Amino acid sequence: MDPFLDVVQLLRPRATLWSKIEGFGRWGLAFRKRDDLLFCRVERGECHLLRPQLAPVLLRPDDFVLIHTSTPFVLTSDPTMEPEDSEELVAAAKSVSLQLGEGAESPVTLRGGRFVFDTANESLLWELLPSLLHVAADDTSSWRVRSLLKLNEMETLQPGPGSEFLIARLMELILVEMLRRETPKADDRSTGLIAGLLDPAIASALLAMHGEIAREWSVAELARLCGVSRSGFATRFKGVLGVGPIEYLMHWRMAVAKDELRRGTRSISEIALAVGFQSPSAFSTSFTRAVGCSPKRFAGKAA
Numbered sequence: 001m002d003p004f005l006d007v008v009q010l011l012r013p014r015a016t017l018w019s020k021i022e023g024f025g026r027w028g029l030a031f032r033k034r035d036d037l038l039f040c041r042v043e044r045g046e047c048h049l050l051r052p053q054l055a056p057v058l059l060r061p062d063d064f065v066l067i068h069t070s071t072p073f074v075l076t077s078d079p080t081m082e083p084e085d086s087e088e089l090v091a092a093a094k095s096v097s098l099q100l101g102e103g104a105e106s107p108v109t110l111r112g113g114r115f116v117f118d119t120a121n122e123s124l125l126w127e128l129l130p131s132l133l134h135v136a137a138d139d140t141s142s143w144r145v146r147s148l149l150k151l152n153e154m155e156t157l158q159p160g161p162g163s164e165f166l167i168a169r170l171m172e173l174i175l176v177e178m179l180r181r182e183t184p185k186a187d188d189r190s191t192g193l194i195a196g197l198l199d200p201a202i203a204s205a206l207l208a209m210h211g212e213i214a215r216e217w218s219v220a221e222l223a224r225l226c227g228v229s230r231s232g233f234a235t236r237f238k239g240v241l242g243v244g245p246i247e248y249l250m251h252w253r254m255a256v257a258k259d260e261l262r263r264g265t266r267s268i269s270e271i272a273l274a275v276g277f278q279s280p281s282a283f284s285t286s287f288t289r290a291v292g293c294s295p296k297r298f299a300g301k302a303a
Contacts, residue, residue: 003206004197005176006252010259011117013175014168015039015152019096021075023047023108027101028076028083034069035126037115039178041065041149045108050074051132062137064145066178070131077106115175120262120298121255130192133178148174196240201226201233209249213256214276219245254290257283261299268295 021029023045031038042063049057049065051073059065059075067073074083089098135142152170155163196202205222209215222245223233237245253275260271272283287295 003210004193006210007193008172008176010121010255012168013037013115013117013171015113015171015174016116018113018153018156019111020098021108021110021112022097022099023077023106023110024099024101025103025105026078026081027108028074028078028081029086029089029098029100030074030083031069031072031086033072035122036069037066038069038112039064039066039115039174040075040110040112041146043109043111045106047108047110048074048076048079049132050076050079057132057134059134060137062142062146064135064142064149064178066133066135066175068126068131070126075110077101077108115171120258130194135178145174145177148177191240191242193241196237199236199240201228202237202240205233205237205245209245209252213249213253214274216276217246217249250286250290254287257287257295258291258298261295264299268299271295 023029040059042059042061044061046058046060049059049067052071056079057065076083084100086098089100090096135145148170152167152174155167155170193206196206204226208222208225209217219234220230223230226233228236234244237248241248243251257271257275260266260274261268266274268283269280272278272280275283277283277286284295287298291298293301
């Protein structure tokens with residue numbers, strides 16, 4: 001089992017709101033906190049990406065950014081100027097294509113959109129993945145991302161037989177490729193699932209738990225499997241993933257259970273056993289505590 005691929009497959013990403021932003025001279029565009037997953041490609045020119053209390057990121061031609069809007073952010077030609085609100089501009093223009101600034105100097109063109117997820121497990125992405133992924137144009141593998149995005153754009157503009165299936169697969173590949181490209185950049189301060197998979201000890205534990213989700217894992221057993229002390233493993237795991245090993249396992253079990261309930265192809269008893277509960281009642285209690293409603297009610301709402 002591949003924990004990284006497990007998450008992507010559970011989320012079933014697709015792209016919406018393909019937009020175009022053109023800037024000239026001095027301009028700035030502010031995006032509100034929305035808990036969306038946005039992506040952006042720099043077609044020409046340069047601009048800065050600003051986030052509160054973090055260093056600015058300079059974006060150059062053919063750079064790609066994947067950003068979780070857990071905090072507001074700004075795209076701008078000049079970090080010192082007051083940006084305009086993106087939602088107010090879109091509402092006024094009645095279009096997702098915007099032209100900012102004045103004159104013809106320093107032209108910048110950005111293209112992007114938003115990932116949406118056909119699942120009740122969006123929170124899993126926010127808990128496990130970094131808030132910003134930047135794929136620079138000089139990255140040796142960024143040409144793969146550009147090729148996939150171009151294919152997706154062409155298929156969207158000129159749909160044919162099987163387009164819906166093809167676009168869905170392309171968007172999964174784009175997200176996977178963009179996330180994979182961040183892997184070599186991870187350092188000791190990195191957090192999230194990708195950072196966890198870079199740590200040999202944590203990666204071994206993640207592979208084990210995803211491979212045998214129904215097993216009654218203990219912290220001590222996982223630590224032995226990884227060849228580290230129990231206390232050291234628990235501290236290390238929580239420091240990178242943000243939750244302890246057993247809490248992570250329970251989150252993953254609930255995520256898989258929600259997906260199965262949404263699909264509606266298995267009974268609650270079957271799902272309970274598949275995700276590690278010996279009885280439907282024990283599963284129902286844990287599910288209700290974690291999700292806020294019973295499995296039966298959740299399945300009814302998803303139907």
